[in-house]
Amino acid sequence: MSLATSPEAATPVRIHADRSAGTLRIEWGDAHVSTYDALGLRWLCPCAYCRGEAGLPGWLDTGPTLTAEQSRLVNVHLIGSYAIAPEWADGHHTGYYPFVLLRDRCPCETCTAGRPNDSSSRTREVPS
Numbered sequence: 597m598s599l600a601t602s603p604e605a606a607t608p609v610r611i612h613a614d615r616s617a618g619t620l621r622i623e624w625g626d627a628h629v630s631t632y633d634a635l636g637l638r639w640l641c642p643c644a645y646c647r648g649e650a651g652l653p654g655w656l657d658t659g660p661t662l663t664a665e666q667s668r669l670v671n672v673h674l675i676g677s678y679a680i681a682p683e684w685a686d687g688h689h690t691g692y693y694p695f696v697l698l699r700d701r702c703p704c705e706t707c708t709a710g711r712p713n714d715s716s717s718r719t720r721e722v723p724s
């Protein structure tokens with residue numbers, strides 16, 4: 597079973613960042629709702645610094661212990677119609693999270709159960 601195959605499934609109709617709760621909630625075009633906690637979201641950061649580039653490991657690949665500042669969501673910017681860029685309390689804001697990625701990494705029970713292996717979110721990179 598493949599998730600996020602229809603365009604509606606990866607199109608948010610509502611995005612709500614709850615800074616006090618530290619969560620990001622997205623309602624999708626197919627009526628599915630995803631709630632990401634800030635720490636989990638920080639680990640998903642797809643930017644070159646966090647993820648590495650040109651075959652080199654990124655900062656998150658070194659398994660750092662995230663500080664409270666590094667995992668505190670202060671703002672969320674919409675990037676066109678395809679991604680969001682969360683802004684973190686440590687000033688990091690260069691991670692563009694495409695909606696397809698977010699939908700694919702939906703942490704709800706239903707979606708988690710549909711994934712073959714959810715324990716390692718960092719081994720999903722597809723070499724290009």
Ligand SMILES: [Zn+2]
Nearest residue numbers: 641643646691
């Ligand atoms: Zn990053």
Ligand SMILES: [Zn+2]
Nearest residue numbers: 702703704707
């Ligand atoms: Zn889900």
